[in-house]
Amino acid sequence: MDDTFSESEVYCNQLMRRRRGFPLYVPGPPENLSAEYRRHGVAIGDVGSITPEGIFDFCFNIYLPADHPINDNDVPENFQPLMPYASKDLTSLAYAPGNSALTSSVQKLDLSPFAEFPGGNFVFNCGAPQGAVLALPHGSYLKKLKNLELVREYVATHAESWYKHINGARGRGLQNGSLYLVTGCEKAYSWGMASFYSTNNEFQLEFRATPRADSSIRYQWGGIHGCRDPSQHKSYDPSPKRNIPLNQTTFIHGLSISLGIGIWGKLFGKVGIREIVESRLGSANGNGNMSLAPGSSLFSWALGLPWGGGSIGGKSCAGENGNVVLSDFPPVVKIFHPAEIINDYLLRKIPNATVVMSHDDDWRDILADDPSTGFPVQSVSELLRKIDDEFSITIKDG
Structure with a gap:
């Protein structure tokens, strides 16, 4: 920052x-x-x-x-x-x-x-x-x-x-994932x-x-x-x-709520999942594993910039990805919330999900700046790796 x-x-x-x-x-x-x-x-x-x-x-x-x-x-x-x-x-x-x-x-x-x-x-x-x-x-x-x-x-x-x-x-x-x-x-x-x-x-x-x-x-x-x-x-x-x-x-304390990609597109006509652009922040593969450019941080990724700055959005990715049309998000000054990254990650892993939600307790200890919990997480890839290691994804039908 x-x-x-x-x-x-x-x-x-x-x-x-x-x-x-x-x-x-x-x-x-x-x-x-x-x-x-x-x-x-x-x-x-x-x-x-x-x-x-x-x-x-x-x-x-x-x-x-x-x-x-x-x-x-x-x-x-x-x-x-x-x-x-x-x-x-x-x-x-x-x-x-x-x-x-x-x-x-x-x-x-x-x-x-x-x-x-x-x-x-x-x-x-x-x-x-x-x-x-x-x-x-x-x-x-x-x-x-x-x-x-x-x-x-x-x-x-x-x-x-x-x-x-x-x-x-x-x-x-609201952007997808911002509902609380x-x-x-x-x-x-x-x-x-x-x-x-x-x-x-x-x-x-x-x-x-x-x-x-x-x-x-x-x-x-x-x-x-x-x-x-x-x-x-x-x-x-x-x-x-x-x-x-x-x-x-x-x-x-609470739940951050996202709609499935298809439902969001039906309602609002734009993608409900923020894309990581390889030329700007590293790469993302089909398994949801993400790598960041050197020097970029967890917070700067969430804010849509490789480092610094205070807005989210701008040009993300154009074209089609499966049956989802990706479009630009307008630049909006935004306070970062970790659960939005987690929800986007889950939507990538489970693209057919209708609703995805995560609780503040899911990231609270992982992001803790406390010696008793180890070194604080500093990147998106670290956060998602810890989420994979420490939590299970619960999928419910109906």
């Missing part, structure tokens, strides 16, 4: 390696949604997509009836909600106040080992060339669905109508986010606690005296006296 990437791209691409799900750069619910949705924010069962700004773009919830205020009768044709999940099928986890999610290029300095949060300061040492920080003064709360079998069956039955509705009536123009169903989310009352690309060897960031007039604590980013700060940062920390809702979603 380089300084041509947006702050949302740097933040999301960096923090997805922390094994906490997919990070959202805009945790709060959009103001144009209903008051009821804004009270709770992203929820299990939400269907939508992730925008270039790092927002979850909500369309409808599969557990709510069509006329519920959150769905507002704006649902796919013949929509029928899925039966509610049982509370015993949820994983619940609380992260303590003062928790943080950091990339390997960032170290949290424990200047006051007995400091209580909220109230203590966060100080981070940041190293080149890039990184990201999420500071959680009040901690956070994770709820995640454990039983996904009914959800997968429901997705397989209805994915086509979802894409028709979202790309048709809702006009989102939330099966878990981590929420916080307050947060501080920072991302950076820097040629400096090292600098420091501080997320400071300062008293408010109402005797509560407020957190804000502040520079350290004499230290250049090349980061982009923002924060959210309303006064607890306001009885704030728990609606700030820092990470989501």
Whole structure:
């Protein structure tokens, strides 16, 4: 990555390696949604997509009836909600106040080992060339669905109508694989986010606690005296006296959904699978094994460029491949999601599939930037090799 990437791209691409799900750069619910949705924010069962700004773009919830205020009768044709999940099928986890999610290029300095949060300061040492920080003064709360079998069956039955509705009536123009169903989310009352690309060897960031007039604590980013700060940062920390809702979603977990090549072509008239062009990125053979040009990375492949840059698409491949007509994708700035690569790979291996889906848990540990899991994956070929080695593909008829 380089300084041509947006702050949302740097933040999301960096923090997805922390094994906490997919990070959202805009945790709060959009103001144009209903008051009821804004009270709770992203929820299990939400269907939508992730925008270039790092927002979850909500369309409808599969557990709510069509006329519920959150769905507002704006649902796919013949929509029928899925039966509610049982509370015993949820994983619940609380992260303590003062928790943080950091990339390997960032170290949290424990200047006051007995400091209580909220109230203590966060100080981070940041190293080149890039990184990201999420500071959680009040901690956070994770709820995640454990039983996904009914959800997968429901997705397989209805994915086509979802894409028709979202790309048709809702006009989102999603690429194949960009549709997302939330099966878990981590929420916080307050947060501080920072991302950076820097040629400096090292600098420091501080997320400071300062008293408010109402005797509560407020957190804000502040520079350290004499230290250049090349980061982009923002924060959210309303006064607890306001009885704030728990609606700030820092990470989501879910299924990325793709339609089969033939179905996608029938609906939208263009290929639903991104082709790797040999002259640009290496080669791909009929078995789905991919090799990349030297220097190209997992992220740059997903962004449609041999290295650097911040858009996906452009000219991919022309002509016919079997009974699929390949066409250009318009350049669109896009945050990379690993499951889209996995889904495309599965569509290559199983070209007659009608629906392909993969969960964030499928790539979470493989991409982890954690010494305990080995060296982090840096290329598409490494990712797909690990997917082949560690997972089996489940094919269901009907």
